[in-house]
Amino acid sequence: MIDFSQSTPVILSEVRQLTPTRRELVLNMGPQHPSTHGVLRIRLTLEGETVIACDPVIGYLHRGVEKLGESHRYAQFVPWTDRTDYVAAPSNNLGYVLAVEKLCGIQAPERAQYWRMIMAELTRLASHLVWLGTHALDIGALSVSLYTFRDRELILDIFEKFCGARLTTNMMEIGGFSREIPPELPEMVREFCRYFPKAIQQYEDLLTENPIWLARTKGVGIIEPDVAINYGLTGACLRGSGVNYDVRKAMPYLLYDRVEFDVPLGTHGDVYDRYLVRIEEMRQSIRIIEQCLEQVPTDGPLMAYESQYVIPPHKNVMTTAEDMQRHFIWVIKGFSPPKGEVYHAVEHSKGELGYYIVSDGSPIPYRLRIRSPDFVNLQSLPYMAQGAMLADIVALIGTIDIVLGSVDR
Amino acid sequence: MDWQRLLVSYFVGFVLLNVLLGLMAYMTWFERRVLARMQHRVGPNRTGPFGLLQPIADGIKLLAKEDIVPANADRLVFLVAPLLSFALAPLGAAVIPFGESLHLFGLEIPLLVADINVAVLYVLALGSIGVYGIILGGYASGNRYSLLGALRSTAQVISYELVLGLSLVGVFILAGSFSLQDILREQQRVLVIGPLTLPNWYILSQPLAFALFLIAAVAETNRAPFDLPEAETELVAGYFTEYSGFRFSFYFLAEYINMIVVSLLAGTLFVGGIDGPFADGVWWLALKALFFLFFYVWLRATLPRFRYDQLMGLAWKVLLPLALLNIGLTGLVRLWGIGAL
Secondary structure (H helix, E strand, C coil): CCCHHHCCCCCHHHHCCCCCCCCCEEEEECCCCCCCCCCCEEEEEEECCEEEEEEEECCCCCCCHHHHHCCCCHHHHHHHHHCCCCCCHHHHHHHHHHHHHHHHCCCCCHHHHHHHHHHHHHHHHHHHHHHHHHHHHHHCCHHHHHHHHHHHHHHHHHHHHHHCCCCCCCCCECCECCCCCCCCHHHHHHHHHHHHHHHHHHHHHHHCCCHHHHHHHCCCCCCCHHHHHHCCCCCHHHHCCCCCCCHHHHCCCCCHHHCCCCCCCCCCCCHHHHHHHHHHHHHHHHHHHHHHHHHCCCCCCCECCCCCCCCCCHHHHHHCHHHHHHHHHHHHCCCCCCCEEEEEEEEECCEEEEEEEEECCCCCCCEEEEECHHHHHHCHHHHHHCCCEHHHHHHHHHHHCCCHHHHHC | CHHHHHHHHHHHHHHHHHHHHHHHHHHHHHHHHHHHHHCCCCCCCCCCHHHCCHHHHHHHHHHHCCCCCCCCCCHHHHHHHHHHHHHHHHHHHHHCCCCCCEEECCEEECCCCCCCCCHHHHHHHHHHHHHHHHHHHHHHCCCHHHHHHHHHHHHHHHHHHHHHHHHHHHHHHHHCCCCHHHHHHHHCCEEEECCEEEECCHHHHCHHHHHHHHHHHHHHCCCCCCCHHHCHHHHCCHHHCCCCHHHHHHHHHHHHHHHHHHHHHHHHHHCCCCCCCCCCCHHHHHHHHHHHHHHHHHHHHHCCCCCHHHHHHHHHHHHHHHHHHHHHHHHHHHHHCHHHC
């Protein structure tokens, strides 16, 4: 694990310096700009093409999601998690429902846990594909983005088959899944796993050894391991610097301890290493999905119906009085989890996504806090931008892999 | 009969200009279709058969748009700059020979507008002036992205112009002339090396110069992977960020016409122009130019974009020394008469 005592602090005042002199030019990049991945705004101080200072301004997509969570019942908040990181909705769902389940002391049945893993890994692929496409597009490789979006469609088709929605899936439920897995779904996922390694190879053929790509990414935006830890980076931003921290290994949730996979690490901590780490993560995700498909039971419950916190089964609601009453209360009033506070983190495609919930025993959370990985990772932008060129800024935004819905929440 | 020759020249020029503008419009269609094929897309296919009317629809749309001048722009310069770019672009085609003279109605019609004895220098000079359109437009827009785009463009064009010019010196040494007609005539000779019979195309005797010319030409026309002046993911649209409507289309037209002219030039200088198997003629030049245009699109679909400092480094540290080396070698070969090429 990480030795936190070894690291030296970063002095933020040295990184930020925002007084333009006569030789400098202040350039306002965003919130409407082709490569700020949504509505990020960056105030750049330039001298020629060299970046003197870089100040990200966020909040243009702030919708008060945390506050919404504190005014909705527990089960009602799941759709809101879709809308934080909207390119990886099932992973957000997963982080939230696992936190609530931890609070209530429920555990989803084994079969549901496997399917949650499969969906979470497919989400990682979908999210990485969006990242790769936009990152390459920012650096000028036009075609890669169309290839990645072509393959992302296949994942979205699987999502659609599974839950009916493609982007804001609202897929996970507290306690598992209340609907049966479509019988043709395992074959769809298998088919995708057979196809996808070829697609990764195609992206790599276009980029990995391309001299221009190397020139644009190698040695750019270097983050040293101790700096990465001090900034609280997680995900590929941290592993690209060579720090071995993956929530799936460090604090295994679901059944990640039953599958074999490697955590790719970078060595230099530059944009190129983070690119390689994410490419390898995609291969590992395929490995995880294949193992899950082998291990998942074909039959069995998908929902922890034995718990009082979980919505009663649809069939019983229509036939038994007890369940009908419970269902009525569950829907109208919501369930009241025990008092207490929990934090549960999942390895989201962008890093550690944590949900912190304080319960006062009422059906509405007293406090709900989302630790979104890209909000934390975005902090490293001014550090990486020191002495960079203007063109590097777009590469750096891409390498952090931000989604503004998740940064602003 | 000087007035007659002048009249014929005007006529040929008029025809050429119209052909060029038509080609330019269809170059956009060609690029979009080819790019789409390379990217698993369909491309424009709704307007007319195979989307062939798309350029016309685009043209009408652009002409019908409002002509917006930003409040803090330098009004006069802002309005004139795109015209400058556009007006200079097709002039380069005037010196490219499209074939031997044609005899019609007892008149000798040369298939080129002007046979200048320093034709290549003239084309290079046009490129230098053409960049003023970009610089002035960028400066006059009153927008920081435009300014940065214009600055990049200035530096880029100045650097690559040098490479472009020097890469051609080898060809001049071998041909012993600046005139495109002379260069073409030299290439129409046949080269016999042992059992092989090769055309005397300069791509064979000057491969390094050809590679340098190709790279510099892509940079000179601001195309990917050297499209830094208009790098949309960094500078929104670079020097024409503030332009709209037909002034925007002038820049657009200029870029595409420049591409066509450079492709024609590459075809004429290095691969024998109208020279080809079976029957010499303008179709060979068209085919060669089309290949270079396809090459442009191919590059755009494949390569990421260079960074500003890398671009300048490439020009000054790699391409320029190579061009000088090429000149030196060609000079020595010529001096000692090796092979008497």
